[in-house]
Amino acid sequence: MLNILVVDDEKNIQSLIKDILSDEGHSVSVAGSLTSAKDLIKKEVFDLIFLDVWLPDGDGISLISFIKEHQPNSFIVMISGHANIPIAVQAIKEGAFDFLEKPLSTDTIFAVIEKIEKEIKLRQSLWYYKEKEESQIEIIGNSEKIVQLKKQIEKVAKTNAWVIILGENGTGKELVAKSIHYQSSRKDYPFVDINCAAIPDELFEAEFFGYEKGAFTNAFTRKIGKLELADKGTLFLDEVADMSLSAQAKLLRVLEEKEFSRLGSNTKIKVDLRVISATNKDIQKEVEKGTFRQDLAFRLSVIPLTVPPLRERGEDIILLAEYFIKKFSIENKVEPPILTDEVKRTFLNYSWPGNVRELKNLMERIVIFNNGDYVYNKDLPPNMFGKAAVHEEKSIPITIRPLKDAKEELEREMIKKALEVYNKNLKEVAKALDIDLSSLYRKIKQYQLED
Helix, strand or coil, X not given: CCEEEEECCCHHHHHHHHHHHHHCCCEEXXXXXXXXXXXXXXXXXXXXXXXXXXXXXXXXXXXXXXXXXXXXXXXXXXXXXXXXXXXXXXXXXXXXCEEEECCCCHHHHHHHHHHHHXXXXXXXXXXXXXXXXXXXXXXXXXXXXXXXXXXXXXXHHCCCCCEEEECCCCCCHHHHXXXXXXXXXXXXXXXXEEEHHHCCHHHHHHHHHEECCCCCCCCCCCEECHHHHCCCCEEEEECHHHCCHHHHHHHHHHHHHCEECCECCCCXXXXXXXXXXXXXXXXXXXXXXXXXXXXXHHHHCCEEEEXXXXXXXXXXXXXXXXXXXXXXXXXXXXXXXXXXXXXXXXXXXXXXXXXXXXXHHHHHHHHHHCCCCEECHHHCCHHHHCCCCCCCXXXXXXXXXXXXXXXXXXXXXXXXXXXXXXXCCHHHHHHHHXXXXXXXXXXXXXXXXXX
């Protein structure tokens, strides 16, 4: 159900729209002048406002700016018995959603209501995904490098400066870009991301600039380009260093002029956007090699931010692992398994070549395949231990024998396994087994595990 206001001085128009839409379950208020309309708009929120062009106390189009100021989410449909193209164009330019000509028909009213209901559903869905995305852009970690990065993001976000994000694959460069966007004054406008490495040269202009229907073979409809979609928001150029030189030249020209034309059109489109780019390459080295334009590098690299690799983030690794375990456990409706101390030590000693992405994928697999309450080293992939891969547990046959013998056999197997897992790093083995080094030396000799 929509809350609707009809602003028209003709009683028959007021009655027609009110009767038709009230029967459909909508709530309809009426006003016969600009003054009475303003009073209602100040008191009540309307989803849709039907607005006559000519009113006793002024021009209806002049009310659009007032509506936009007080109720920016309201849809405005202009109605007039003196419709002409210049008036319609002006109304749409001022922010009206549609323009209807009198006499109004029931079908016309229903058609515009249907369009607006679809737009409202789309808008609600976009708001939902925006809120969901905002809730998922928290940068998790308390390490010195991450704390410093968060402070830099907070400062940069308040400005309109262009940013380049540097870091290895999987470190979370896109997360940093979104964090900047959603802390900036552009947060209510689109965040448009584009993977530059995935766009062939021949499709660059179509993707970035868009095209008109019939611009080329198979252009059956108009397509809005990424630059236009990002207007008033943020354009995120991921893997920017992988663009070809010809694509770089076209992009530089547009970024400097802030205007372009769709393919198949001569009409210039102006855009207001912030550009955030990211790469896992050394831009200066790419410039020296001649694979990246220096002028574009200067344009994009106003503020460089570096995302540290996971191996340099210390205890953040454990924080992230536990965060992902909780997240995937909720998604899969299972109890979250607990990371044992041995697993935590393995995580802290591992180099994480795939960074946060690798950790995230591993935690998802563990949640899905784990059958117990705890995660042990045996549940981890062998590559995390180098040459000392985790082998299957050796089962000790249960036979009746003195407890002292059984205890010694179990102790021997435990020490043997720890020596394999930690690649005979005795300090780590002693820490894992919670014994001092002298006791470990003695037991290794006792159980003949020196080799």
